Every structure is written in structure tokens, then in C-alpha cells.
Amino acid sequence: MSLYYDCATLLANEDHTGGSLKSRVYSAKNIKNTPAHVYALASAVTKWSPVLAEVIEASGLLAVERKLTPALALALTHDLLLRPRGLSCPSTHPLARAITAHRTRLSAELTRVRLRRRHATLPSLAAALDAHAPDGSLPHPRWMRVNTLTTTPKELLNRAFNNYTETTLADVLSAKPTDCVYYRDTHVPDLLALPPGADVSKTSVYRGGNVILQDKASCFPALLLDPRPEDGRVVDACAAPGNKTTHLAALYASHTSDSTTASDTPDTTASRIVAFERDAGRSKILAKMLKTAKADERVDVRAPADFLAADPGDEEWDDVGAILLDPSCSGSGIVGREDGACVFPRAPADVKGAAKGAPKKGKMGKVAKEERVKEDVGAEEAALKERLTALSAFQLHMVEHAMRFPACRRITYSTCSIHGAENEAVVIRSLISDAGREGRWRVLRREEQVEGMKAWGVRGDRGGWVHEVAEACIRCEAGTAEGTMGFFVCGFVRDLPDWNEQVEEEAEEGRVDEEEWTGFSDDEG
Numbered sequence: 035m036s037l038y039y040d041c042a043t044l045l046a047n048e049d050h051t052g053g054s055l056k057s058r059v060y061s062a063k064n065i066k067n068t069p070a071h072v073y074a075l076a077s078a079v080t081k082w083s084p085v086l087a088e089v090i091e092a093s094g095l096l097a098v099e100r101k102l103t104p105a106l107a108l109a110l111t112h113d114l115l116l117r118p119r120g121l122s123c124p125s126t127h128p129l130a131r132a133i134t135a136h137r138t139r140l141s142a143e144l145t146r147v148r149l150r151r152r153h154a155t156l157p158s159l160a161a162a163l164d165a166h167a168p169d170g171s172l173p174h175p176r177w178m179r180v181n182t183l184t185t186t187p188k189e190l191l192n193r194a195f196n197n198y199t200e201t202t203l204a205d206v207l208s209a210k211p212t213d214c215v216y217y218r219d220t221h222v223p224d225l226l227a228l229p230p231g232a233d234v235s236k237t238s239v240y241r242g243g244n245v246i247l248q249d250k251a252s253c254f255p256a257l258l259l260d261p262r263p264e265d266g267r268v269v270d271a272c273a274a275p276g277n278k279t280t281h282l283a284a285l286y287a288s289h290t291s292d293s294t295t296a297s298d299t300p301d302t303t304a305s306r307i308v309a310f311e312r313d314a315g316r317s318k319i320l321a322k323m324l325k326t327a328k329a330d331e332r333v334d335v336r337a338p339a340d341f342l343a344a345d346p347g348d349e350e351w352d353d354v355g356a357i358l359l360d361p362s363c364s365g366s367g368i369v370g371r372e373d374g375a376c377v378f379p380r381a382p383a384d385v386k387g388a389a390k391g392a393p394k395k396g397k398m399g400k401v402a403k404e405e406r407v408k409e410d411v412g413a414e415e416a417a418l419k420e421r422l423t424a425l426s427a428f429q430l431h432m433v434e435h436a437m438r439f440p441a442c443r444r445i446t447y448s449t450c451s452i453h454g455a456e457n458e459a460v461v462i463r464s465l466i467s468d469a470g471r472e473g474r475w476r477v478l479r480r481e482e483q484v485e486g487m488k489a490w491g492v493r494g495d496r497g498g499w500v501h502e503v504a505e506a507c508i509r510c511e512a513g514t515a516e517g518t519m520g521f522f523v524c525g526f527v528r529d530l531p532d533w534n535e536q537v538e539e540e541a542e543e544g545r546v547d548e549e550e551w552t553g554f555s556d557d558e559g
């Protein structure tokens with residue numbers, strides 16, 4: 035039984051140890067079983083966790099078996115339902131008894147989840163989870179961004195991938211994990227793709243911070259923001275684990291060499307990127323990532339600290355010229371959970387209709403079962419709507435806050451969500467908000483975007499939005515030939531008037547005293 039406790043401890047990761055699941059298993063001091071044994075179970079549970087979490091929630095297991103934690107329930111349910119030889123512990127153990135008592139109900143819920151995901155068999159569902167891709171869609175490549183703070187693509191390829199051949203993305207997508215092929219992206223500079231399932235976590239280039247495992251779509255926000263020394267300081271408002279922070283640091287640094295001739299170039303040796311992160315545990319991961327990527331001296335980390343608590347009126351922020359805003363979202367665009375990111379069943383109190391999900395005695399007729407499924411789906415939809423309403427209110431608040439920084443001229447807003455409520459709707463509501471109108475914010479039009487982003491063809495959802503806004507918004511879809519996850523990003527800009535020039539011009543025209551300043555009209559938003 036200790037195997038299940040070991041696995042649950044690793045998955046729950048309550049002390050927020052950073053690194054991959056494998057590195058955490060192999061460096062764990064508090065496990066009783068061999069690391070290989072624990073890792074095999076923990077990685078299988080992680081893979082199945084999106085499915086098993088649904089099964090456990092729907093079964094009401096955690097409401098009945100109070101001694102089971104969500105992580106323990108995942109590990110036990112995995113072996114009970116999916117391991118050919120079942121649980122690997124004596125059947126008389128109290129935990130084995132507790133889980134076995136629910137076998138019928140859990141197994142029925144697994145069937146329902148499988149059918150809802152449109153898989154005729156368990157192996158078909160397993161293959162979809164293996165490929166880290168949604169049902170019926172193409173697999174997901176292993177994207178890696180070359181960290182130009184420490185190396186160059188050429189040097190990296192020569193050093194670590196010299197037996198690899200460059201090919202098309204389509205070839206990479208259909209290759210086996212061990213095939214030595216790579217693709218060089220055309221939208222994001224310094225981005226490479228390896229075959230789906232390729233494991234680079236053991237390589238020295240990964241451990242040494244020469245490559246950052248970052249989905250292509252997740253590289254868009256920093257690229258679109260295009261941070262430059264003349265922007266002043268750049269804020270990453272929601273930074274952990276730090277993928278975009280390190281990207282910002284690399285892009286910023288790439289511009290410093292070609293701008294050093296300008297006499298008003300700011301001191302580029304100081305930390306010009308400020309990273310906020312509210313969560314204490316994730317702040318540690320951020321610090322570790324920045325150190326590994328050799329970006330720690332370039333980033334002024336404010337963590338744990340709330341971006342919303344930074345007062346835009348405070349002179350400390352007078353030189354913030356660009357903000358990258360990547361706030362918490364529903365995550366509905368994520369197609370593959372990174373190694374170690376396990377999905378846990380929610381505690382009974384958090385599950386809507388948990389009581390309804392609790393095991394009941396007696397047989398159900400076919401019609402009653404169908405009714406029950408319809409009720410469940412209806413409840414799920416209502417819960418999602420409620421969640422999206424809360425998330426989009428928070429996201430709007432974050433954008434409005436960013437829009438109030440007086441010297442800020444560019445903002446990128448991004449989510450890994452596919453829902454319009456968190457994406458285009460937040461953009462529109464930000465533009466018409468007080469902060470948006472008073473600050474004269476508008477979208478960064480497609481023709482104004484950096485080359486790679488301008489060329490990207492999948493634009494915002496047109497459903498009723500103004501054409502310019504839909505064209506400015508960038509979307510990525512999961513499971514397509516582009517190999518991205520579901521993602522959204524939009525840039526905001528404002529052309530701040532140069533007040534001195536304006537006053538001079540108006541004085542020359544003799545208009546200064548004639549016209550009284552009445553503020554911007556609503557039409558000017």
C-alpha cells in the first residue's frame with residue numbers, strides 16, 4: 035500500500051518542489067519504494083488524470099470515503115480500473131477495501147467519460163491521451179525555444195542535435211518520439227519542434243537552460259509585445275512559471291546590441307523587466323526558472339506580490355512602457371499536460387451536485403440513465419458559465435489596471451483559453467471601459483504587428499466583433515497541422531500625445547487660451 039502513498043505524495047507536491055515529475059521522484063527523500071516503481075505509477079496516473087478526475091467526481095467517491103485524498107483516490111482508481119492485474123496490495127487492506135467497494139460505480143463512470151469523449155474502446159482513449167491531443171486531432175509536437183540568453187540556434191543544433199535533420203512540421207508531427215528530425219518555426223524566431231513525445235528533459239541543454247520547453251502559441255505574447263530598451267521598463271504581470279518572462283528577457287536583450295549607439299539608450303545592465311507573481315509556491319518555481327535560464331539578473335522579481343496592489347499612480351512605475359498580461363484563465367486550450375501537471379478531482383464541497391453524484395442503490399432504467407446524463411451535462415454547462423463569468427471579470431480588472439500605468443504604450447493580453455468570454459469579450463470590454471477610453475487605448479492592428487504575428491493566419495472570432503478587433507486578435511487552435519495548443523493574444527496600444535509639442539503647436543496657433551480642455555469624448559475611444 036505504501037506505493038500508493040508514495041505516488042500520492044509525489045503527485046500532490048504540497049511543498050511545491052520545482053522540476054519535472056521524474057526529477058522530483060528521483061530526488062525525493064520521503065518515499066519507501068524504488069523511484070522507478072513510483073515514477074511508473076505516477077506518470078501513468080498523471081496521463082490518465084483528466085479522465086480519472088472526472089470519474090471520481092462523478093462517482094461521489096470522495097464524499098463517501100473520507101480517508102481518501104484526491105491524489106490517493108487517483109492512484110487507487112487508476113490501478114483498480116486500468117491496471118490489468120488490479121491493485122498491487124493485499125485485498126484486505128482497509129484502503130483496498132474502500133476503493134474496491136466502489137468498483138461498479140467507478141467503472142460505469144469511466145464508460146460514461148469514455149463515450150462522452152467519443153472513444154469506442156479504452157485503448158483508443160489511451161492513444162489520445164498518449165498523443166497529448168484532443169480526440170481525433172493531430173498530435174502535439176515537442177516545442178522548444180532556444181534561450182538566446184545562453185546560446186544560439188546554430189550552436190545548439192551543432193552541440194546537442196548534430197545528428198538531427200531539418201524537415202517540415204508535417205513530418206515532425208508524424209515522426210516517432212525517438213526520430214532525429216526537427217522543424218524550425220517560421221513565425222517565432224529561435225523556436226524548434228521535435229516529434230510528439232520526444233523527451234529532452236534529460237539532456238544537458240535542457241538542464242542548463244539552453245532550451246525552454248514552451249508551446250509555440252505561448253511564445254506569441256512576448257513576440258507581439260516586442261520589448262525594446264526605448265520602452266523603459268517592461269512588466270510581466272503574471273509571471274510564474276516564467277516561460278514568457280525569460281522570453282521577454284531574451285527579446286529585450288536582442289534589441290540592446292543594435293540600439294547602443296543611441297545617445298538616450300537607457301542603462302541596459304540594470305533589471306529592465308519586472309516580474310510579478312502572486313502565488314508563493316509558484317514564485318519559487320519562477321525564481322528557479324529565471325536562474326536556470328540565466329535571466330535572473332535581468333529580471334526584478336516581485337514575488338509573491340499582487341500586480342493589482344502596484345499603484346499605477348506611484349512614481350515608482352513612471353517608466354513602465356510595456357506590460358505583458360497573461361492572467362489565470364480556464365486553461366481550456368491546453369491539450370497536453372506538461373510532465374507532472376496532474377489534474378485532481380475536486381473536493382466534494384466544490385463539486386456542483388456532489389450529493390447527486392454519490393452512490394445510490396438500485397438499478398436505473400435506460401431512459402432514467404439518459405435523463406441523468408442530460409442533467410449532468412446541463413449542470414456542467416451551468417458551472418462552466420459561472421466560472422467563465424468570474425474569470426472574465428477578473429481578467430478585465432487586470433487589463434484595466436494595466437491600462438492605468440501612465441507611461442505604458444503597449445500591452446499584450448493572453449490566455450490559454452478557447453472561450454470568447456475570456457478573449458475577444460475581455461478585449462472589447464477593456465476598450466470601452468473608463469481606463470480604456472480615458473487612456474485612449476486601441477488594438478494593435480494586424481498591419482502594425484511584428485512580422486511573424488502579422489503573418490499568422492488564425493485571427494479572432496468574428497462573431498459580432500468589429501472587423502479591426504477580430505483581425506487584431508490572434509488565436510491558435512489545438513490539434514491542427516500547426517501543432518499549437520488553444521491560445522489567444524491581443525495587443526493594445528496607445529499613441530500618447532507629446533504634451534509639450536501639443537502645447538507649443540497650440541500656442542503658435544493662438545489656441546491655448548481659447549479652448550478649454552474638456553477631456554476625451556466617448557467617440558474617441
Ligand SMILES: C[S@@+](CC[C@H](N)C(=O)[O-])C[C@H]1O[C@@H](n2cnc3c(N)ncnc32)[C@H](O)[C@@H]1O
Binds near residue numbers: 272274310340360
Ligand atoms: C497563466 S499563469 C502565467 C504563466 C506565465 N506567464 C508563463 O508563461 O510561464 C497565471 C499566473 O498569474 C498569477 N496571478 C494571478 N493573479 C495575479 C495577480 N493579481 N498578480 C500577480 N500574479 C497573479 C497566478 O498565480 C499564475 O501563476
